[in-house]
Amino acid sequence: MTRALTMALAALGGAAAAQAVLEVPSGQGVTLYQVVLEQEAERARFLFLAPGIALEDGAGLGFEAVVGDFPWLCDRVILPALAENGWAARQVVIAMSDREIAFGERDAEAVQFFEAFAVEDGACVLEVF
Template identity: 40%
Template sequence: MPSGLSVTLHEVIAEEGLTRFRFIAPAIADLDYADVSADIATLCETVAIPSLDEGVEQVVISLSAEIVPFGETAPEITQFFDPFVIEDGRCMWEPF
């Protein structure tokens, strides 16, 4: 990772046209978005893109300091999410 973080893939959730890659990085508890934004883009390019099924048009990369069940909120746990559109085999950041 550009920041030097240690990141572990926790789960992949595939939906029609969208795949979510959920990563755990305990050290982000003390970081802000600017510290990890390059890591999120790198994860999209190096982990998501090579493993996508055909027809996937969007990817969401999430980094969490701890495991949080999908769909649940945990305001006490640092989490970052970034959506990407897949264009020409590349991740193009798309704000929510």
């Protein structure tokens, strides 16, 4: 199930926050553009636009440069948004991409990084793929 962006960001201050650029620990600005709730799997997917990421050295921020952004987003943005909206999730998957890609679609040109977290005792715990 896909939810409106404004609902997902209610914990950040309502509709105005829906287009908010969040500065994450790497220093890049990311914007949440889609939330997908998979109720049966108890999974929440949060897709962020991160135009500064890149696979090539010198072309942008690589995975190692942004890896610390994932737990920060999970703990400081996603868990509060889930709680504020009364949503339950046992797993959170965070995607960053250099362009908006709708969930389930492919774009061979896009750079995408992913991390998954278990939600245990109100905290995000990194899951290794």
